[in-house]
Amino acid sequence: MLNVRELLQSIKDSPYELIEISAPHTGVVTFAVTEPGARVSGPSGSLLEKPGTQLAILERERNKKPLSAPQKGVIEAVRTELSGTFVEAGTPLLTIRHYLTADEVVDRILKKALYLFLAPERAKYYFVPEVDKKIKAGGSRSVRLTDGQELFIMSRMKREATLAYSGPEGQIYSVYFRVNENVDTGQPLIGVCPGEQLPLVQEVVAKVRSEWGEAR
Amino acid sequence: MKAKRHKVLVANRGEIAIRIVNACLKLGLDFVCVHTREDHASGHVRLAREMGGEKSLYRVASYHDASELLAVADAAGATAVHPGYGFFAEDFRFARRVVTRDRPLTWIGPSWRVIRELGDKINTKRLARRLNVPTVPGSDRPIYDELEAEDMAAKLFAFQSEQGFDQHVVLVKASAGGGGMGIEEVERIDVFKSVYRRLRNYAKRQFLDEGVLIEQRLFGFNHLEVQILGDTSGKNVVHFGTRNCSVQSAGRQKRIEVAPGFAPAEINYRFDAARVLNDITEYSLRIAREVCYDSVGTWEWIVTPKGEPFLMEVNTRIQVENGVSGAIAAIGGIGPVDLVAEQIRVALGEPLGYDQGRIGLKGASIEYRIIAEDPDNRFAPWVGRIERFDWRREPWLTVHSHVPTDTPYEIPTEYDPNLALAIVTGQDLAEAKARGLAFLDGLVLAGRNAGGGELKSNVDFLRKKTDTLLVF
Known part of the structure; x- marks a missing residue:
């Protein structure tokens, strides 16, 4: 816990x-x-x-x-x-x-709370076009993921390969990579919030914001 | 080179940077190298530190950043720029900027006008057709419209049916691509649209231009090249023979090159191979003379099993495989010929100094590209740490590599996992092949990736392909 x-x-x-x-x-x-x-x-x-x-x-x-x-x-x-x-x-x-700002503290703590999908190799990552469209239209939290769903295009050494998501079902809560920048092996690409944990994550965010505010 | 002591900015990395530095040293020129953060362990960085004088090595943000390279050229006092291959080698805008800026530099390559004219595949195709040089059937301009692309593909499928071809396939190629990248095959018109869209998106990501070419796919062909060299007068154009680059990976990346392009004295062909070599050489020279070609360049050809040649494209730069041509060449009886040094010499204003009659081509040579990749998995690049890399030194062997042999080397993921080019020569193809196998058998190459997996390389693939080289 x-x-x-x-x-x-x-x-x-x-x-x-x-x-x-x-x-x-x-x-x-x-x-x-x-x-x-x-x-x-x-x-x-x-x-x-x-x-x-x-x-x-x-x-x-x-x-x-x-x-x-x-x-x-x-x-x-x-x-x-x-x-x-x-x-x-x-x-x-x-x-x-x-x-550190409250947002940064939230971000650090969320990295412990969310399910992190990690880069399997050092490469540039892009969302597959269907997901990319959804994110542009409704933000990353509008995307619900299921295990095995094609999620990324992994580009390195002029080669591209699709990468499927593996992990619990849930919504993309945080995106940790930028387009056209390399991500090192083992670095998080996205943070996924499983449906049943959403209230807990929201509670964590609220708590951090209030507590960090007190600290400042 | 006598009037002014030049300093050459080596605007590239890896083994070609090393070859340019060595050519500069041979010609008595100064040089300055650049490297990125990821390339700090590359052999060209070490060579620059060991052999360079003051201001001979700079760290840059990217090899793709023109301002970065030119800022280094100014800071280091460079007077000329050698682009190597890849990156800016065929970018006429960069070549133009180099020679027209406030502090102009000498461009070591074809003039920007020549690059513009021949670097565009479409333009080359039109020029070739005007000069009665055969070209591959297909579109003669980039297509940006999906319906137009589909229409062109449908016409090519119809043409193949009319001609009675067994296999009906068209190629979809990124117009701005090159080096085998951004090419896909389509076998049925009903899947054309999805392939077209995928390639268009790929082209936009990789080359920032979504134009595509639609061409007829020829089967069972050989890929040949003609090596051309001209000086800055544009009047003296010679050739250094042909090469055969038909051994390629699944992604059509070259893996073995052989010079000359066929061996009619040792292998029986169903067509007059000597005549084909002569024809493609003459066709290449015809275009080179027409455009006043003024540097090294390669004319790339497809030759069908019936011995029909079609011009594919012109590469207006020094190529990876130039060494295999230089290895069997001699000028006035003195060889081998360092084509990189020749390219620099003529770019700095020296006349060519010889004609075709003084160029001799003797024997055969084979170039093996040693690459960390998995041939059983569509040549997927392998990334990891090279722990041991060595070979036995032989008088018939030249190895160009940026990978150190005395210390481990981490392959950077930002670039191709090419490890070395090994060039073997022989008095004929049979001897070159035997020596090639001896080199591959004695090659020491080992490494591991982050997960502990053993290095994967194409050495076995190269070995298997050696026996049938130039058989067609």
Whole structure:
């Protein structure tokens, strides 16, 4: 049985996440934030259309790409020694100390409560067209799954294969992968909520939201 | 190369990156390599670290990102770009951008205009027909409309009935595809629509273009190639003979290439094989001269069991299998010929410096593509850790590989699980085959995947196919 209180307490003991901001591609970097301790905001707006605080600019082929904070937090470290230099893709630039939001805590706990369907291999995953249409029309929770149902197209090394869902019947509650991004072996693709557990999951969500609110 | 010391950006990975670096070293050129996070253990990264000077290796986000490659070229002070094969090799927009930007670079490949003209299968087909070069029957432009596609398929089925063919099959091909990807067969018109839709969606995902070609499927054919080289004058075009690439996987990916394309001195054919080789060479040169071809390139042919050739497409790049042609070639009696080095040399402005009369082709060579895959499961790629990989060194053997032999290697899932190209030569086909088998028998290749399963490779498949090479 899921011990929500215990899980929540363990998160409360360490309610932070260190987010490393790396160069997404090569380019000459200049920093907009230079001091550790500065507060930054994540994306905002109803559709998260407003980018977060600008952290740095990466210039490549006369294109300036602003790097914005993906989450709210405090700057933990900045590699100012790289300012004005050409950096390779993947070079660590800054670190943000981020206080977990209620949604993130819910997400972490749900990963323990839901049935997770894992990626059998490192590959790119797509929903099969029929499921994809349903999700686009009504959201992932509109899709009910049964064991053996064809669910994914698994694409790797230019080959594609269909992948059937195996697990309890239920609705897709969470989707953990993004289109065109590789998912490592063993990482969750979706979280499925079996019908009979739906009230329990909803209760967990409500409880976390109220408890996390108290903690903040 | 004497007037200006060039630095070549090697815009590719794996064994072709290694061959480009080696060609640069041979020509006295500097180079800079790129690699992705997933490719950190590739042999080309190690070679760049060991042999490169300052600014000779950069990590990039993707080999597919043009701005990334050009930014590295500028940061490293590169003066030329070699695209290798795949990625940007046949992308005329990228080739054009390379030579027309504020800081122009030399493009090591055909000019962007030539790539545009011949890189488009449809255009090539039209050009060939204009020059009386035979092409495969079918659509001569990409089709985006389902009804039009179905109509074309119905016409081809009707044509096959009229011709009395035993099997009625049409091919549905992604117009923007290549290298055997995005091709499906349809045997009945009533299932055509579902196959068409599936391939159209695949083409859109993989190539960002849902156009398809509908062509007649020819059975029991051999797949031949002609290796062409021209210099930047566009006037000096020569060939380096033919290759036979008929041994392929279930997905029509080449697995063994043999040069020359047939062996009429050792094998009896039902047609005049020497004449066919001569015809496809002459047809290829005809097109190459027409477009002023100015780099290495490959003309791909289908030859039917009756010995009728049909041009399939032109690959405006260095190909994986160029080494098998170079292995039996000599210029002015000096061989083998490094076609990658020749490609770089002419791209940097040197004249070809020889004519067809000085090119000699002698003996036979076989290239084996050693791949981690399961031939019993439709050649499904195998992913895991290569723990042992080695072979006996022989004077008749060349192995191109990015997989280290002195340390384990994890195959990245982002790329094909190709491990090595092994090229054996002999004074004739029989000797090349015997040496090929000796190489395969002595090859050490072992590994395990995350689940503890043993490595699967195509070595047995290659061994089985060796005996009947070039038999047709």
